[in-house]
Amino acid sequence: MRFDSRAGSWPACYALLVGALLLAGCAGDPKPPPEPPVRQRAIEAETSGVARYVRGDYGTAIRLFSEAARLQQSLDDGGAAARNQLNRARAELALGQAQDTLNHASEVGDGPLLVRALLLQLQANLALGRFDPASELLAHMEKLCPYGCPERGSFLLLRARVALTDRNAKQALVDAEAALSILKGQQEERETANALRVIAAARLALGELSTALVAAQAALEIDRQLALPEKIARDWMMVGDIHHRAKRASDAKSAYQRAQSVAQAAGLEDIVRLASEAIVEKSQ
Amino acid sequence: MSILIEQDSDVALLHRGTRRFLLVGALATVLIVSAIFLRQGMFRQTASLGFVTTSALDINEGQSVKIAGFRVGSVEAVTLRADGQVEVRLEIDADYMRFVTRDAVIELRKEGLVGSAILEIIPGPDKTRLAASDSKLPFVRADTLTAMALSLRDKVMPILGDIKAITGALGDPRHGLPATLAQVRETTASLNTLLQTGNRQVEDVGQAATGVLSKAEQSLVRLDETVDTVKTRLPTLLDKTQRIVDHVEKVTADAETSVPPMLRDGGEAAAGAREIITGAKSVWPVKNWVDPPPSQKLKADSDPRAEVVREVR
Numbered sequence: 001m002r003f004d005s006r007a008g009s010w011p012a013c014y015a016l017l018v019g020a021l022l023l024a025g026c027a028g029d030p031k032p033p034p035e036p037p038v039r040q041r042a043i044e045a046e047t048s049g050v051a052r053y054v055r056g057d058y059g060t061a062i063r064l065f066s067e068a069a070r071l072q073q074s075l076d077d078g079g080a081a082a083r084n085q086l087n088r089a090r091a092e093l094a095l096g097q098a099q100d101t102l103n104h105a106s107e108v109g110d111g112p113l114l115v116r117a118l119l120l121q122l123q124a125n126l127a128l129g130r131f132d133p134a135s136e137l138l139a140h141m142e143k144l145c146p147y148g149c150p151e152r153g154s155f156l157l158l159r160a161r162v163a164l165t166d167r168n169a170k171q172a173l174v175d176a177e178a179a180l181s182i183l184k185g186q187q188e189e190r191e192t193a194n195a196l197r198v199i200a201a202a203r204l205a206l207g208e209l210s211t212a213l214v215a216a217q218a219a220l221e222i223d224r225q226l227a228l229p230e231k232i233a234r235d236w237m238m239v240g241d242i243h244h245r246a247k248r249a250s251d252a253k254s255a256y257q258r259a260q261s262v263a264q265a266a267g268l269e270d271i272v273r274l275a276s277e278a279i280v281e282k283s284q
Numbered sequence: 285m286s287i288l289i290e291q292d293s294d295v296a297l298l299h300r301g302t303r304r305f306l307l308v309g310a311l312a313t314v315l316i317v318s319a320i321f322l323r324q325g326m327f328r329q330t331a332s333l334g335f336v337t338t339s340a341l342d343i344n345e346g347q348s349v350k351i352a353g354f355r356v357g358s359v360e361a362v363t364l365r366a367d368g369q370v371e372v373r374l375e376i377d378a379d380y381m382r383f384v385t386r387d388a389v390i391e392l393r394k395e396g397l398v399g400s401a402i403l404e405i406i407p408g409p410d411k412t413r414l415a416a417s418d419s420k421l422p423f424v425r426a427d428t429l430t431a432m433a434l435s436l437r438d439k440v441m442p443i444l445g446d447i448k449a450i451t452g453a454l455g456d457p458r459h460g461l462p463a464t465l466a467q468v469r470e471t472t473a474s475l476n477t478l479l480q481t482g483n484r485q486v487e488d489v490g491q492a493a494t495g496v497l498s499k500a501e502q503s504l505v506r507l508d509e510t511v512d513t514v515k516t517r518l519p520t521l522l523d524k525t526q527r528i529v530d531h532v533e534k535v536t537a538d539a540e541t542s543v544p545p546m547l548r549d550g551g552e553a554a555a556g557a558r559e560i561i562t563g564a565k566s567v568w569p570v571k572n573w574v575d576p577p578p579s580q581k582l583k584a585d586s587d588p589r590a591e592v593v594r595e596v597r
Contacts, residue, residue: 017309017312017313048434050581050582052434053582060434060438087582090582090585090588093588093589094585094588094589096589119586123586123587126591126595127589127591151584153584154584154586157586157587158586161587161592161595164592164595164596165595187583188583188584189368189583190583190584190585190588191583191584191585191586194585194586194587194590194592197587197590197592197593198587198592201592201593201595201596204596205596223590225338225367225368225369230589230590231589231590234589234590234591234593234594235590235593237593237597238593241593241597274597
């Protein structure tokens with residue numbers, strides 16, 4: 001038997017080599033299978049709702065979250081439906097519809113989202129000025145959200161706010177600083193600004209005006225970066241209050257005027273009225 | 285002996301074939317690697333541009349950068365700065381820097397309706413001053429298809445709502461057009477009765493006055509003639525009014541049947557458009573360009589209206 005080394009072996013090897021190179025070039029992570037149409041619509045509605053919420057278009061966000069919740073419920077995905085229900089409640093709270101928030105957050109029962117639902121109920125009660133139910137919810141949540149719970153920072157901030165309304169500024173400061181240390185390193189800019197604002201309010205109540213001013217200005221800086229007009233205006237109001245307590249009338253007036261101009265541009269009539277009153281009463 | 289010589293020549297042939305194969309393989313590999321390097325722009329002279337934005341949404345490393353629709357470079361790096369801003373650095377073919385003016389703007393837009401996101405450098409009006417390498421340019425985002433669709437929907441929905449409300453008001457049997465028509469009919473009947481009563485009274489007065497004053501009689505006769513004229517013309521007028529009213533009633537009835545299907549058609553058209561876009565997204569190769577929307581989560585915000593300021597005041 002004769003062995004012929006030239007007959008067809010090297011073109012085959014060459015083709016194999018090129019094929020292997022092409023396969024290596026085309027190789028990549030396979031795309032996941034597409035979502036079914038209804039679930040895709042639900043996800044799109046939720047994503048658009050989040051985008052609208054971030055932009056401050058809370059009315060449209062409410063509509064989109066409701067649609068997403070309805071679609072997810074139709075797919076028997078109770079968890080996703082509850083998540084959208086809570087998103088809707090949050091948008092309602094941001095729009096000032098605290099009673100609607102309370103109603104919708106109460107509809108979410110036991111489950112992984114219970115702590116978030118209770119946090120929203122707590123916020124809604126605070127917004128409605130119902131401090132007794134808020135205190136009861138706090139006591140209930142203390143067991144549900146111990147140290148290590150993802151919502152611990154928000155819980156501590158709400159506890160600090162309740163303490164502030166009870167004129168217990170020291171406890172409020174302790175809770176707010178604990179919340180800030182938890183939030184440090186997390187990408188939660190809004191909540192970090194909230195923590196700084198509560199710290200500023202607590203230090204203002206304790207008469208520690210210089211540190212209060214630093215905290216308020218830090219909160220203002222974050223809110224300006226996040227482009228949240230209502231918070232910017234209220235931060236300026238707090239800066240004005242701190243200057244007023246420090247008997248710096250011209251600085252206080254300037255801060256109130258900034259709050260007034262921001263609120264006027266954003267159509268926030270309540271804050272415009274508050275700022276106008278403060279300019280007249282506290283800047284003298 | 286001859287068998288051994290034949291085997292030696294076979295071995296030599298095999299060695300030669302192996303060398304040729306290895307040589308050709310090495311050459312092919314070098315060519316492919318060179319082509320990849322050339323494609324990746326390793327041998328090109330490049331310049332760097334950059335911009336700063338608040339979010340890296342839809343911006344990825346390797347993303348195309350275009351000028352007037354031509355690919356001129358790519359996104360080299362996307363980094364999150366300490367102040368939370370996102371810094372994006374672009375690598376541009378140095379040849380194309382002659383199109384990048386100092387007042388140029390970088391815009392993030394989609395290729396076509398459902399294409400992938402690209403960065404387009406839009407040169408400014410001042411062509412005399414060119415941007416230097418490593419300079420920072422302003423950045424804007426073009427409206428996405430979803431944003432445009434939502435915006436359009438937001439504008440159209442109130443109009444459809446108004447049309448529905450108007451149609452509903454017209455069709456309301458208690459306060460709408462049917463009730464108004466019923467009232468018109470009732471008023472017309474009352475007017476007829478009033479005219480008949482008036483006629484009778486005028487005739488009575490005429491009879492009573494006949495024997496008393498001839499001038500008054502003449503006047504009453506003239507008045508009677510006038511009333512007769514009115515009596516002959518008024519039914520025609522009332523008929524015309526009735527026809528107009530009937531016509532309006534018919535138009536309203538038609539609208540009641542035709543407008544709701546129009547509204548439904550509008551909804552079906554919107555659903556159809558959505559279906560087309562959804563279908564296009566699922567067809568190769570479009571599906572490879574469109575990533576499924578990521579599930580997003582709202583960031584924590586325990587005080588969305590900064591009410592703590594109000595609470596402590």
